[in-house]
Amino acid sequence: MNMNQNMKSWLLAALLAVFLSACATTDESISTQGDGAPIDGQQDGSSGSMTGGDGTGGAAATGLYGSDGGDGTAIVDDSSRAMSAAARLEETEGDLANRTIYFEYDSAKLSSESIAILEAHGNFIAGNGEVSVRLEGHTDERGSREYNIALGDRRAQSVRRVLLFQGASSDQVETVSYGEEEPAVTGHDEAAWSKNRRVELIYKVN
């Protein structure tokens, strides 16, 4: 099997897909196909038969819009790629290792530093269709509990917007707010509060 050729045509397809989806469609689920992720043949509902690949656990993914010039399918090695997404999530350094975004009091505004971190996450999610993330919004303990549920939601939505802007699919990003119910640290001063005003990114590799 000629992996290189398959890879090239697949990448081309993926790039074209991103371009096309950005121009021509509002269906966000299509824009998940980013740069080098295995593509789920079911996801866009288009042709694409599942083929057995090279017999080493490879999976078949549909080339979007059949534009790889071949038979409409591209073959990628699913196992190694899934591992690489999982492995990247294991990294203890770099932007992806940073999974908690902090906020000012009664604010859902992202700092430029947070935006940079989230752009890296957004790119990663966009490029790895098998990855999904749950954004858990939290607040400090001050004020009313229900207002804090809404505030935690607003924070999670701020984070979500950046991820989607980078190309993550809305299917991959789930939000939930816990308000002040699940503090990261106990304590009743700014030192504790600043650590509790946060959004946690909880990854899952499907």
Place this chain on the structure above:
Amino acid sequence: MQLTKSIPCLFAALMLIVAQNASAALNIEITQGVDGALPIAVVPFDTSKLGSSFPVDLAEIVASDLNRSGVLRAMPRSELPATPHYSNQVQYPRWRNAAQDYLVVGRVLEKTPGEYTIEFQLLDVLKQKQLLGRSMPTRKRELRSRAHQISDYIYEQITGTRGAFDTRIAFVRAQQNAARKYVLQVADSDGFNAQNVLESDEPIMSPSWSPDGKSLAYVSFESQRPEIFIQHLATARRTKISGFSGINSAPSWSPDGKFLALVLSKDGSPDIYTMNTSSKRLKRLTTHRSIDTEPVWTPDGSSIIFTSDRSGSPQLYEIGVDGGKPRRLTFEGSYNAAPNLSPDGRYIAMVHGDRGRYVIAQLDRETRNLTVLTDSALDESPSFSPNGKMVLYASTQGNNGFLFAVSIDGRAKHKLSDRAGDIREPVWGPFESR
């Protein structure tokens, strides 16, 4: 989005316990007494004619109730000059010399084992006459409730306002140990007879009493996201009433019990909706892109008061139940949230944030005056007693949450604490039917 009509208890049993047992008592401590409270002596009730020992100290319960009101002050038992049980045994001058305005005497009779009759008399010491006398048939399990009813009668006779001692409160108890656990509990107004309503590893929030006192609506995170349930207390039967995508929160029952006001974010930002609890039909009241939350109904059911940060900080607004343009109600302080209305609709209790402190304040809707009722830094979740005379709220001190009740003039205050953990989100239930 899914709306499940009824969740069988079987499902619930896997991760939660909808329990009816577990009896624990909260500890009560009067933290702020009132000068000028009316002196009343409550003599221990005669139980000497009973065949077996009597399980509760009725006079102690009554004295404790009356003390908590801040309006009356019960004489310490050790100082009682005599222990009469019938009005004709009372030597009024002794009580007048002891500076008491009122005297309560009573006795317990047993018809058949476990079937009692409680008799009591409220006497006016200065006028030397009976103000009130009642005979109450009682079963053993109702004894504490009967004692609270006696307190209610006495309070109403003296103040002209119905007492709210024989009522219940709901609250959430959280254990923040190694394993987090949340328990929704219902207890008597004095914290006794606490019973588990729902137990979960995930947060439980925002309990709201149905106007008939038979059900609670609440928010449970048992499926890792907030959903609204209604649970019938006696049968523990529960129904998921709202499980849309996003926030399902802040349920509040309409005065006629037919609707819930609630907060949903399914259409974008958190907005106020009403839901017909039988047809599940939704009506959206607010559409602003800001946070709109914490709806509560005015007692006449005509409008809803809620928290919104549309002005840039959380403030209270009022909107008609048919929608329209919300009217801003609070202008003092940078943070006003969690509204709760007095039963007559005149006052709104709220969390009031000012210069970094969060206290309980009340707004007089007629005069527009805002009065601060509490003086700590982390107070929340105010809830009026059904007679409008006290406000129950939660406060954080050290690493625990406690419940406090403060009189609406801010003068009397008592604290309910629980050794087992952190208690929060108290809501005072409606009057029980007499």
